[in-house]
Amino acid sequence: MKRNRLGTSDLMVGEIGLGCMSLGTDEAKALSIVHEALDRGVNFLDTADLYDEGRNEELVGKAIAGRRGDVIVATKVGNRRVPGAEGWTWDPSKAYIRSAVKDSLRRLGTDYIDLYQLHGGTIDDPIDETIEAFEELRREGVIRYYGISSIRPNVVREYARRSNIVSVMNQYSILDRRAEEEILPLLQEREIGVIARGPLAGGALAEAKTPTKGAMDYSLEELLDLRERLRAMSSDTRGAMSHLAVRYSLAHPAVATAIPGASSLEQLRSNLAAASVPPLTPQELERIRGFSKVNRYAAHR
Incomplete structure (x- = not known):
């Protein structure tokens, strides 16, 4: 599988994680899916402490046991569960990040995280404090690099300007x-790598669904029409509509x-x-852009 450098880091990630x-x-x-992914050339696994209340990290940790050096592990932090309470609260504080990383390391069965990501973020966060936490962990060797996971343009711009993130x-x-229109060009200019999640749009662009x-x-009606157009494009040279969708991202x-997900x-x-x-x-890109919509962010300007 082709590998690309993630931003300015030395992480060479498979183009499909x-x-x-x-x-x-x-x-x-879960282990059978991860093992087959690794056997087929995947080297980038993305999880989060939030997923299944930490169980997802535990499963990833078990799956990579004995293969840690071959895998780039990314996980996330910021959503804090309160014992005995429903749901979670948002906590990007330095104290919480430094505490939560220890739990992630334990669940993953490793002593370092390749890419530690802020799992969200708002413009009202103590951003400098959050950055300081990541920088300290990086200097200590607990994490190799850090990034953010966000679709908020105002947050992305702040971290691109003020931090050493290698990815969004x-x-x-x-x-x-x-x-x-506004996030990808900025990140390309700053040499910050993009991890594209949801290339199949939650299954809306999957062949079998x-x-x-x-x-x-x-x-x-519009979605079904778009799928037919993509299916017609993909049938000759690309096998499946989902392949075309991943290649677009x-x-x-x-x-x-x-990083498409997989449950089977x-x-x-x-x-x-x-x-x-x-x-x-x-020509294919121009054609797809011609019959799909140019969405725009309405909030978090």
Whole structure:
């Protein structure tokens, strides 16, 4: 699988990684998906302490046991669970980040994290304090690099300007093109790598799943029409519509890796088949952009 440098780091990530949120809690099933991903050339795994209340990190840790040196592990922090209470609270404080990383290390069964990401963020956060926490962890060798996972333009701009982030995880697909006009160009200019999540738009662009409702700015009728156009494009040279969708997310030069999720081996194999498909041509990109919508961020300006 082709590998790309993640921003200015020395992390060389496979162009298709694995978003681990969809693995579920069945240990045997989750481990089989991760093991097959690694065997097929995936080297970038993205998890978070929030997923399944930490169980996801534990499963990833078990899956990479004995193979740690071959895997780039990314996890996230900032959503704090309060014992005995429903849900979680947002806590980007230095004290919490330094405490939470210890729990993530334990669950992952490792003594370092390759990429530690702030799992959200608002413009009202103590951003300098948050950055200080990540910088301290980096100097101590607990994490190798840090980034943010955010779709808020105002937050992305602040971290791009004030910190040493090497990556931004951002929702990006044919259905969700919001990042194209203001976030991707900025990150490309600053040499900050993009991790494209949701390239299949929650399954709306997956071959095996027929939508029953609209998505993003698309009505159901518009979405079905878009799928037919993509299917017609992909049938000759790209095998499946989902391959075309993944290749679209990878086409922007700011994007280092796309991380579709998988809850079954069949989904995983279909996603990874896109690695064998040629990149989209400028003509194909222009055609897709011609019949899909240019979404724009309405909030967090």
